[in-house]
Amino acid sequence: MEQSTRKWWVLITVSLAVFMAMLDITIVNVALPEIQKNFASDFSNLQWVLNAYTLVYAAMLLPVSKLGDIIGRNKVFLLGLGIFVIGSLASGLAGSDLWLNIFRGFQGIGGAAMMSLSLTILTSSFPEKQRGLALGIWSSAVGLAISGGPLIGGILVDSMGWRSIFLVNIPFGILAILFGIFFIQESKRNRNEKIDFLGFVLSTVLIFTIIFALIQKEMNDKYLWTDWHILSLLGLSIILLIAFIMTERTVKQPMIELSIFRNRSFNGANIAAFMLGAGLYGGFTYLTILMQNYMGYSAYETGVKMLLISGFTLILGPLAGMISGKIGNRWLISGALLIGAIGILVIRHMIKVPFAWSYLMPGFVLLGISNGLVNPPISNVAMSAVDKKHVGMASGILNVFRQVGISFGVVMLGIKLTEGYNSLLDKPIMEIQNIDPELKNQMLDVFHKAGAFAGSQIFDSKQAEAFKQMPAYEDVKNIVFSAFNAGMKDVSLLIAIFLLIGAVAGAVLIKKKRIVE
Known part of the structure; x- marks a missing residue:
C-alpha cells in the first residue's frame, strides 16, 4: 500500500484506540448506580471502579512511551491494545467489585500504551504540512470520548446493562489490532539504548x-x-x-532527557495541557452532577446535552489543526482557553435556582468551541518543540500533565464546591420558622453527610422521609439547591482561573516557530 494511503489508515487506527482509552475514563460514571446494586458495594469500593483505571493509566504513561522508543512503538501500541481488550473482557465478566477494580487497573496499562504511543505514531507517519490536520482529527476523537462518555454509557447501560460498557470494547479493540498489524509500520529501534x-x-x-x-x-x-x-x-x-x-x-541513558524542559514552547504546551485538564475536563464532572442530581436529567439526557460541547470537537478539531500553521499555535491555544474561560463565566453569571437548561446553553457553546480548538495546537507544539528522537518522551510527558491536571482539577473543584455548599446551608435552615430545633439539626446532619453531590436524591432517601411532612419542606429544598448554586459559582470561577492561567502561559512561553534549544 502506498504511503499516501497508509497514513490515513494509521490515523483511523490510533483515533479508534484513543477514543476507547479516554472513553473508559468517563463512561463508567453513569454505570456506577447499576454496579452498586449488582455488587451491593459501599461508596468507597465504588469509587475505585473509576480510580483504579485512572491511577494505573497515569502512572504508566511515561514508561510505555520510553518502552516504545526502545523495542518499537507499534509493538508496544499493539500490546497495549491487547491488554486493553483482555482487561475489558475481564471487567465485563467480573464477579465482584474487588475483581472489577483489579481488572480496571490492568485495563489502565493498555489505555496508557494506546494513548501515549498514538501521538508518537501519528507524528512519525505524517509530514509536517499535514500533521496539524492529523492531530486535529486525533484530538476530535479524544474530545468526543471525554464529553460523549455519559451519552454512550447511558445508552449502553439502559439497553444492555452495565457490563456492556466494557464488553463493547472487544470488537472495536480487535478491529484496531488488525488495522495496526496491517497499516502501522514499525519504528526504528535504537539497539544501543537500554532501559533506565x-x-x-x-x-x-x-x-x-x-x-x-x-x-x-x-x-x-x-x-x-x-x-x-x-x-x-x-x-x-x-x-x-x-x-x-x-x-x-x-x-x-535517562528515562527522561531533562534538557527538553529548557524549551519554553514545550513547557508552555504542558502547562496549557495541565490547566485544560484541571479546568475544562475536571469541570465536566460538576456540570454532570448539576444536570443529573439537581436538574433531574437522566444519564442519557445529560449525555445529549453534553454533545453541545463534544459536537464542536468533530468540526473544529480538524479545522484547528489546519489553521494552526497560519495563525500560530500560540495564539490559537491562548485564544481557545480564553473562550473557555468566558464560557464558564457566562454560566456562572446566568445560573440560578430553579436551574434551567437555558442558563447553561450559551456557556456550553463557548466551552465546545474552546474544546474543539485547543487540543490540536497543544499536541502540535509539544511534539514539534523537541528533537525527533524525543517525540515518544514528549508524548508521554504531555499526557501525564493532562491527566494529572484532570485529577488535580476534580479534587480542587470538589473542595471549592463543598466549601460553597456548606457556607450557605446552616444559617438559612436554622432561620426557618415553625420547625423544631432538633429536627433542624437532624436535617443539617443528613445534608452534610450526603454532601453537595446528593442533590434531589437525598430528598427521595429514607433519611429525609420525615422532612416531607414539614410545612416548610419546599423552602428547605430551595435552600439546599441554593447552597449548591453558591458552590457551583465558586467552582465556575476557579475553572475560569485555571483556563486563564493556561492562556497566559501559552501566550508568554510558546514561540511562533520551533526552536530546538
Missing part, C-alpha cells in the same frame, strides 16, 4: 503517589491537606521527584 530501570521505577511510583494523594483527598473530603494520609503521600512524592531528577542527571 531506576528512572522507570521512580517515575512510575512518583506519578502513582501524586495521583493517589489526590484520590485520597477526593474520597475523604474531611481530610485536610495536613492530614497524615495526604501529607505523607505528598512528602513522599517530593522525595521521589528529587531522587528522579538526580538519577536522570547522572545516568547515560
Whole structure:
C-alpha cells in the first residue's frame, strides 16, 4: 500500500484506540448506580471502579512511551491494545467489585500504551504540512470520548446493562489490532539504548503517589491537606521527584532527557495541557452532577446535552489543526482557553435556582468551541518543540500533565464546591420558622453527610422521609439547591482561573516557530 494511503489508515487506527482509552475514563460514571446494586458495594469500593483505571493509566504513561522508543512503538501500541481488550473482557465478566477494580487497573496499562504511543505514531507517519490536520482529527476523537462518555454509557447501560460498557470494547479493540498489524509500520529501534530501570521505577511510583494523594483527598473530603494520609503521600512524592531528577542527571541513558524542559514552547504546551485538564475536563464532572442530581436529567439526557460541547470537537478539531500553521499555535491555544474561560463565566453569571437548561446553553457553546480548538495546537507544539528522537518522551510527558491536571482539577473543584455548599446551608435552615430545633439539626446532619453531590436524591432517601411532612419542606429544598448554586459559582470561577492561567502561559512561553534549544 502506498504511503499516501497508509497514513490515513494509521490515523483511523490510533483515533479508534484513543477514543476507547479516554472513553473508559468517563463512561463508567453513569454505570456506577447499576454496579452498586449488582455488587451491593459501599461508596468507597465504588469509587475505585473509576480510580483504579485512572491511577494505573497515569502512572504508566511515561514508561510505555520510553518502552516504545526502545523495542518499537507499534509493538508496544499493539500490546497495549491487547491488554486493553483482555482487561475489558475481564471487567465485563467480573464477579465482584474487588475483581472489577483489579481488572480496571490492568485495563489502565493498555489505555496508557494506546494513548501515549498514538501521538508518537501519528507524528512519525505524517509530514509536517499535514500533521496539524492529523492531530486535529486525533484530538476530535479524544474530545468526543471525554464529553460523549455519559451519552454512550447511558445508552449502553439502559439497553444492555452495565457490563456492556466494557464488553463493547472487544470488537472495536480487535478491529484496531488488525488495522495496526496491517497499516502501522514499525519504528526504528535504537539497539544501543537500554532501559533506565531506576528512572522507570521512580517515575512510575512518583506519578502513582501524586495521583493517589489526590484520590485520597477526593474520597475523604474531611481530610485536610495536613492530614497524615495526604501529607505523607505528598512528602513522599517530593522525595521521589528529587531522587528522579538526580538519577536522570547522572545516568547515560535517562528515562527522561531533562534538557527538553529548557524549551519554553514545550513547557508552555504542558502547562496549557495541565490547566485544560484541571479546568475544562475536571469541570465536566460538576456540570454532570448539576444536570443529573439537581436538574433531574437522566444519564442519557445529560449525555445529549453534553454533545453541545463534544459536537464542536468533530468540526473544529480538524479545522484547528489546519489553521494552526497560519495563525500560530500560540495564539490559537491562548485564544481557545480564553473562550473557555468566558464560557464558564457566562454560566456562572446566568445560573440560578430553579436551574434551567437555558442558563447553561450559551456557556456550553463557548466551552465546545474552546474544546474543539485547543487540543490540536497543544499536541502540535509539544511534539514539534523537541528533537525527533524525543517525540515518544514528549508524548508521554504531555499526557501525564493532562491527566494529572484532570485529577488535580476534580479534587480542587470538589473542595471549592463543598466549601460553597456548606457556607450557605446552616444559617438559612436554622432561620426557618415553625420547625423544631432538633429536627433542624437532624436535617443539617443528613445534608452534610450526603454532601453537595446528593442533590434531589437525598430528598427521595429514607433519611429525609420525615422532612416531607414539614410545612416548610419546599423552602428547605430551595435552600439546599441554593447552597449548591453558591458552590457551583465558586467552582465556575476557579475553572475560569485555571483556563486563564493556561492562556497566559501559552501566550508568554510558546514561540511562533520551533526552536530546538
